[in-house]
Amino acid sequence: MGRLALRREVEEANAYLQKATPLGSVGSTWALHEKGDYDFTLAALIPILFLFGDDPTLLYPKTVEHLLGVLLTEDGGSPLLSVPNTLGIVLDTENHLLMTEGSRYLKNRWLCLHGSSDADHDNKANGLEQWLLRHLAKLGEAGFYEFNSIPYEGYTLTALLNLEAFGSPAVRAAARKLLDRLNWEYAVASLGLRQFPPFRRQRRHAGSTDLAGDYHTALMKSWVSLSPDAPTQLRVRAGGLHHALWACWSPYRLPDTTAHWVLDKPRDYLVRIGHGPASSPEIYSGGPGYLLSAGGVGRGESSLVVARPTTLLLDDNASQLSEVIHLAGPGKDFDTWNNTGVWRRFAVAAGRVRTPTGWTPDAADAAWSVYQRSDRLCISVYSAEDLGLMHLSDSSNPHAVLTAIATANPDRERLRSEFTSPDGTRIRYDLYAPRDRWVILQVDGRSASRSFDQWPLMEEL
Structure with a gap:
């Protein structure tokens, strides 16, 4: 994504993508689904498709074909709601649902925008857009289960940024509303781009003592760097660079009030x-x-x-x-x-x-x-x-x-x-x-x- 955005090593980037194969399947990894988590990759491939797929000098037609036919594995109108191999009993987590179903929805949308007449790719006809809007509304009403989660909040944010950038007007507005809410919570829960709130999930991070190492801070540093009032020596930690990249290409921007409260x-x-x-x-x-x-x-x-x-x-x-x-x-x-x-x-x-x-x-x-x-x-x-x-x-x-x-x-x-x-x-x-x-x-x-x-x-x- 970074190479194509900078127009550097374009041929190498395309060659890499054309050779790539799926690392596994979507959904949470567990003992009976050891090769899961492929939705993390989907959520990064979708922006590459939308940002560069219409410019054959950046993303070659053969690369686009490989993305759509091989790497972007999810399409159609049936959301995968449960953790694989749990007999439908265990609902998958927020970040997995948003990454998997957001990527499915956006692949469908790309195909429709580029001439597909298949009803499975029509997000309104197949019901996926209605499901997605209901899901986003539910998150807005009930709040996020994985609040302040290390590391999952970052993947929730990037999945929402994908939808805000490339979805239909209704989906974009729903995703933006959630992003605004999460970012306002960060504004009141931080000082000087540092925070130490309680968090949910990943108990192995219980001993973390870093005040500025979470992925939300990485994104926030990128966003506020656009403000004329931003500190001049902002540095994103190495561990958060892959999330901060979303703020570089995404059209989403912080509301002015939120940006002011983050900074002061x-x-x-x-x-x-x-x-x-x-x-x-x-x-x-x-x-x-x-x-x-x-x-x-x-x-x-x-x-x-x-x-x-x-x-x-x-x-x-x-x-x-x-x-x-x-x-x-x-x-x-x-x-x-x-x-x-x-x-x-x-x-x-x-x-x-x-x-x-x-x-x-x-x-x-x-x-x-x-x-x-x-x-x-x-x-x-x-x-x-x-x-x-x-x-x-x-x-x-x-x-x-x-x-x-x-x-x-x-x-x-x-x-x-x-x-x-x-x-x-x-x-x-x-x-x-x-x-x-x-x-x-x-x-x-x-x-x-x-x-x-x-x-x-x-x-x-």
């Missing part, structure tokens, strides 16, 4: 994102120069949710978890964590607060440490083996912040259930809340909506 948070906000039953919510308290991200909650191994530490990102060069303040607990087993204890400029967990190596308090007493990390932001930290608290204050005077926060919270034992901010806000919490309940109990005497299985897809409080 204009105001303070508290956002809750619900993901439905047996899942983990996302909670973000952010504003100019800071982002508190709740680490999520484990809902059992079968949920595939990986709860991670609650983190504080600042306007700095931190790229790893060890370089930012974070807290989690109890213990080290993330399956037992309920790290949803985030409110406006406040975080609490049943474990210690971890501060980066080299950080020293600008003010401290026997209970609290206050760190001044900019000319307007002080971070107050209370840390014990089974209790961690963090609060952010707009101030350039750490000693005044220390006095205010110590005066507002004179009883250390009471901190296990209640915190009072220097402005008088009282926050009550349950450090060992059940796995289906928000850690926050009350704010200023008002009971919180704690059943996060019932939370809407996104709400600002």
Whole structure:
């Protein structure tokens, strides 16, 4: 794709494609379907066909013929909904469905646009477009199961970009709506093109500490590089280059508001994102120069949710978890964590607060440490083996912040259930809340909506 886009080594690229054969079949790989995942390849071949297939100087007619007859294996109007060899019992995952059925739909569309009168290639006559529109609408209503998934979110995004680029007007609009939503969620869940949200699936990535290594960030860096306000030294990590390539050719662009929020948070906000039953919510308290991200909650191994530490990102060069303040607990087993204890400029967990190596308090007493990390932001930290608290204050005077926060919270034992901010806000919490309940109990005497299985897809409080 890159060679053809740059008009380099065109003959070699065509020769490679003409010799290629399918590596397997579509659908998830498992013990009785060991050569699956070919839909990942389909989703990359479809843009090559659409971008270059009408220019015989770039994609030779023989190459187009090989793509359509050999490499692009899926066409017709019958979507493959279940994992192969599961007797139709196990529904395949979001990214596989979007890659497989998006590629089937787009191959049909190419053939129709290039003269095919076969009813199997007519996406309206064969029912595939109606199915695809219903599927995209369902994702819009219910949200994504594979939220923040490492690595699958990147493949969901590129499959949607294919549909937004090459689908019918109705399909393009539906795909764009989902892309806008996913990218807006990234905007409120990131700071400085870094993020550390809870994620679902791929538990082998539970130990990942990278703040900017996911595929969504790779795409986002490419998109925001088009803005005149973008940083001048943006670099996409090597592992994300194959996804960032989609942003180079795709007609999709970020909405202006989303791009502005990715680059700079204009105001303070508290956002809750619900993901439905047996899942983990996302909670973000952010504003100019800071982002508190709740680490999520484990809902059992079968949920595939990986709860991670609650983190504080600042306007700095931190790229790893060890370089930012974070807290989690109890213990080290993330399956037992309920790290949803985030409110406006406040975080609490049943474990210690971890501060980066080299950080020293600008003010401290026997209970609290206050760190001044900019000319307007002080971070107050209370840390014990089974209790961690963090609060952010707009101030350039750490000693005044220390006095205010110590005066507002004179009883250390009471901190296990209640915190009072220097402005008088009282926050009550349950450090060992059940796995289906928000850690926050009350704010200023008002009971919180704690059943996060019932939370809407996104709400600002």
